[in-house]
Amino acid sequence: MPKRPLYHRGGTAAPSAPSAPSAKPLCPPAPDAPTPLLGGLTPSQFMRQYWQKRPLLIRGAVPDIAPPLSREALFELAASEDAESRLVSHARGRWHLEHGPFALDTLPSVKRREWTLLVQGVDLHDDHARALLDRFRFVPDARLDDLMISYATDGGGVGPHFDSYDVFLLQVHGQRRWRIASQRDLTLKPGLPLKVLQHFEPEQEWVLEPGDMLYLPPHIAHDGVAIGECMTCSIGFRAPSANELLGQFLYYLAERSDLARSRAGERLYRDPQQAAVAHPAALPSALVAELGAILARVRWTERDLVSFLGSYLSEPKSHVVFDAPDRPLGEAAFIRRAQSVGVRLANKTSLLYGTRTYFINGEQSQLPRRRKWLFELADARRIEGKRFVTLSPDSSMTALLHEWYCAGWVRVGASS
Numbered sequence: 001m002p003k004r005p006l007y008h009r010g011g012t013a014a015p016s017a018p019s020a021p022s023a024k025p026l027c028p029p030a031p032d033a034p035t036p037l038l039g040g041l042t043p044s045q046f047m048r049q050y051w052q053k054r055p056l057l058i059r060g061a062v063p064d065i066a067p068p069l070s071r072e073a074l075f076e077l078a079a080s081e082d083a084e085s086r087l088v089s090h091a092r093g094r095w096h097l098e099h100g101p102f103a104l105d106t107l108p109s110v111k112r113r114e115w116t117l118l119v120q121g122v123d124l125h126d127d128h129a130r131a132l133l134d135r136f137r138f139v140p141d142a143r144l145d146d147l148m149i150s151y152a153t154d155g156g157g158v159g160p161h162f163d164s165y166d167v168f169l170l171q172v173h174g175q176r177r178w179r180i181a182s183q184r185d186l187t188l189k190p191g192l193p194l195k196v197l198q199h200f201e202p203e204q205e206w207v208l209e210p211g212d213m214l215y216l217p218p219h220i221a222h223d224g225v226a227i228g229e230c231m232t233c234s235i236g237f238r239a240p241s242a243n244e245l246l247g248q249f250l251y252y253l254a255e256r257s258d259l260a261r262s263r264a265g266e267r268l269y270r271d272p273q274q275a276a277v278a279h280p281a282a283l284p285s286a287l288v289a290e291l292g293a294i295l296a297r298v299r300w301t302e303r304d305l306v307s308f309l310g311s312y313l314s315e316p317k318s319h320v321v322f323d324a325p326d327r328p329l330g331e332a333a334f335i336r337r338a339q340s341v342g343v344r345l346a347n348k349t350s351l352l353y354g355t356r357t358y359f360i361n362g363e364q365s366q367l368p369r370r371r372k373w374l375f376e377l378a379d380a381r382r383i384e385g386k387r388f389v390t391l392s393p394d395s396s397m398t399a400l401l402h403e404w405y406c407a408g409w410v411r412v413g414a415s416s
Helices: 043-049 071-078 127-134 242-256 285-296 302-314 331-341 372-380 385-391 395-407
Strands: 056-058 085-091 094-099 115-119 144-152 167-181 204-208 213-216 221-237 343-345 351-353 357-360 363-366 410-412
Touching (some): 071 115, 127 221, 242 302, 331 385, 351 372, 395 410
Antiparallel strands (some): 056 213, 167 213, 343 410
């Protein structure tokens, strides 16, 4: 990373008391539209100049920002079995890490210094957090992971560290001092419950106010410390490793290949010509050759790659549970209601599509003959009521949407 200052744009947001946030849907900026979110850059410019290349500090990225959740609501979410949460504290030079859920009476006092509560996937549970996350959908959904909220008391942080993925660090309440470095030495301190860098040599430093944001590409060392009570939203991105993709794809092929579906796939290994051996621990060459012959018969196409990626990347995380309506509307009532207020994907729903197929929550289906509505729903995550009226004569669409609604994958109402 160059030693010269980062690219600054926009005005500095003055600290203020949090106001009530709005869950009104906010569309991501168009690729060639300048936006304060990126310091006046267009998403296309940002992706060319900064994405996975160098950090960017943006003053006033989200003016008049307020935390998606209040402190009390965040603590309540951390007490839920449905949320992933961690508690990090630092006392007498020692780091401590605990995993949630946390009963409200087990969290430290907010008057105590140097502790941090991290709650992952807040966008899955809160409409305000989901609306904030949606502003970053100029990056493909297949790469977008989640919105984490970090609440910290004075001096709180998780130590100098690095991430293996891109992250936007948006200050939403209070102040946090960030120090960053492009150092190559990423050795970690041994014996700690956290991944803390052993030798952190900061090169640049800023205090972020509410509305300010810092973008960091992978492997940039950074350390954030709360100045008083503060709250930071981290918008993180999914970066599967080559080993992860290879392992999951081979498993996918093993389940769906022609060999797996044929009787030949069930055939047991046979070695009628195996001779008696003097070295029983040695691997038999015939068995090695048999495995090579099996692998030589494995074939895949681009369609297999798309099918795997769509299913794998849209699969909900293991702890995600969908909330079906207690008293679901019948299909006719659902259509009438949707024509009035529209429909939207549930916060926990992932809907991706390719050229021939679409993927919803890990399930793959052929694209319908009339598919424009599905593209609209996937890209905008909602269909407004007026638009639904023009589409609703398509009975196959309404039947499918009603099925998703009954499963808790779709909600009635295009906004909260």
